Amino acid sequence: MQTPLPSSSGTKPEMKEHCSHRADCLKLIQLILDGEATEQQLARAKANLESCKPCIQMYQLEKEVKELLTKRIEKRCCPEQLVATIKTRILSFS
Amino acid sequence: MATIPEVMSDTPTSDRNRIGGPTEPDQFLPDSDSAEQPEANAPARGYSEEQKYQIFNKEFMPHIDSMYNFAFRLTMDEDDANDLVQDTYLKAFRFISSFEQGTNAKAWLFRILKNSFINDYRKKSKEPAKVDYQDVETTYNSEDAESEHTVDLRAESVSDLIGDEVATALNSLPVDFRTVIILCDIEGFTYEEMAKILDIPIGTVRSRLHRARNLLKEKLRDYASSMGYKEENDE
Numbered sequence: 200m201q202t203p204l205p206s207s208s209g210t211k212p213e214m215k216e217h218c219s220h221r222a223d224c225l226k227l228i229q230l231i232l233d234g235e236a237t238e239q240q241l242a243r244a245k246a247n248l249e250s251c252k253p254c255i256q257m258y259q260l261e262k263e264v265k266e267l268l269t270k271r272i273e274k275r276c277c278p279e280q281l282v283a284t285i286k287t288r289i290l291s292f293s
Numbered sequence: 294m295a296t297i298p299e300v301m302s303d304t305p306t307s308d309r310n311r312i313g314g315p316t317e318p319d320q321f322l323p324d325s326d327s328a329e330q331p332e333a334n335a336p337a338r339g340y341s342e343e344q345k346y347q348i349f350n351k352e353f354m355p356h357i358d359s360m361y362n363f364a365f366r367l368t369m370d371e372d373d374a375n376d377l378v379q380d381t382y383l384k385a386f387r388f389i390s391s392f393e394q395g396t397n398a399k400a401w402l403f404r405i406l407k408n409s410f411i412n413d414y415r416k417k418s419k420e421p422a423k424v425d426y427q428d429v430e431t432t433y434n435s436e437d438a439e440s441e442h443t444v445d446l447r448a449e450s451v452s453d454l455i456g457d458e459v460a461t462a463l464n465s466l467p468v469d470f471r472t473v474i475i476l477c478d479i480e481g482f483t484y485e486e487m488a489k490i491l492d493i494p495i496g497t498v499r500s501r502l503h504r505a506r507n508l509l510k511e512k513l514r515d516y517a518s519s520m521g522y523k524e525e526n527d528e
Contacts, residue, residue, distance in 0.1 A: 221443050226503055233477060233502075235484050259448035264510060268478035271456035272463070277361035281375050282354075285382045289349060292386060 218253040228258050232265055345389050352398040353385055359480060360402055366475045367410050369464055377414055381406040400482065404490045407472070444510035450517040458520075462512035470505035477502055 218224055227244050230236040236244065247254050340348065360381065364374035384405050385392070392401055463471055476482045476490060484502075488495045 225443055226499075229503060229506065230499075233484070235499075256447065257443070260446055260451070260510070261506070263448040263452055264506065264513065265478055267451060267454060267456075267459045267513075268463070268474065269481075271454070272460045272479060273456055274358070274479075275362045275365045275374070277357045277378065278375070281361070281378060282357060285357075285379055288379070288383060289346075289386050 213250065215251040215253075218251050221253060221257070224251070224254045225257055225261070228254070228261050232258075232261055340390060340394075344394075345386070348389060348392065348394055349386055352392075352394070353382065353402060356399045356402055357382070359399065360406055363403060363406060363475060363480065364410070366463070366479070367407075367468065367472065368414060373414060377406060377410060380409050380413070384409065397486065400486045400490055403476070403480070403482075404492075407490055444507055444514060446510050446514045446517070451513050454513065454516060454520075458516050459513070462509055462516055465512055466505060466508050469501065470508055473498065473502045474505050474509060 224244075224247065227236065227240055230240060231244055248258055357378070361374060361378050364377040364381075365371065368374050368377060381402065385402055388405075392398065463474060466474070472491070473487065476487050477484075482490065484495050484498045487498045491498065493501070
């Protein structure tokens with residue numbers, strides 16, 4: 200991403216079929232999805248994500264993987280018994 | 294030997310994942326109605342017994358489901374998760390004077406749990422000790438894997454995977470990689486919070502997360518192709 204990307208100078212930007220900085224773009228995409236990107240990084244990525252096919256695909260994949268993790272993995276709840284045990288043991292501290 | 298957590302006073306108190314905890318508040322708070330409302334910024338080490346119980350109930354216990362989930366994902370074993378959560382909460386109570394009321398209790402607790410896991414559980418864990426983060430990191434750092442490594446996988450290929458398959462893929466990662474993914478994607482911590490929980494610089498959080506995700510995608514790709522999800526038209 201250090202190399203400035205061609206800015207969309209007209210109405211419809213040409214779709215890039217090949218991305219020559221995939222690894223850096225991927226890092227940026229992850230920052231965005233994690234909510235850790237700066238305004239500057241966001242702006243830079245926005246242009247790119249409108250015009251670079253491989254980046255769009257990477258973005259979709261990263262988003263999908265993150266959603267799999269946040270939504271599909273079962274959340275284990277703490278057993279009631281453990282809650283009760285902890286409370287009892289804490290009480291005996293004083 | 295146990296690491297005493299430091300006060301993390303500058304962490305934000307955002308609590309996005311607050312999960313309803315046990316429903317008997319103040320059950321073991323002695324004379325809760327007569328207990329004085331603690332000051333907003335009680336100085337460390339200045340808590341009365343009542344305040345300790347109150348902090349424990351109001352700020353620590355609401356995170357117990359997240360803590361248990363974290364412990365289970367780390368140990369991959371219900372009994373170990375039970376022990377780990379119990380030890381962590383007992384430690385948290387014992388060291389409650391180093392917790393500054395109103396700061397990020399969840400991150401503080403997660404840090405104790407992660408330290409307990411490393412100090413007490415990792416050695417006896419069923420995980421093969423050889424496949425450890427150091428090895429994997431060395432491998433990944435060599436041969437400039439870092440610079441150009443992207444996993445060839447399409448979003449559509451993984452969108453049909455079910456939770457168990459994703460969990461299995463996650464569980465197959467070395468524990469340090471698994472940990473950053475759990476903290477970031479499952480528990481929703483910020484990089485800054487993760488840096489404090491794990492005692493590593495933010496840059497390391499970022500790169501470890503990046504590598505963890507590449508590993509995870511490789512596992513998911515293996516799953517997807519073994520399940521026949523891979524589209525045949527491409528390539």
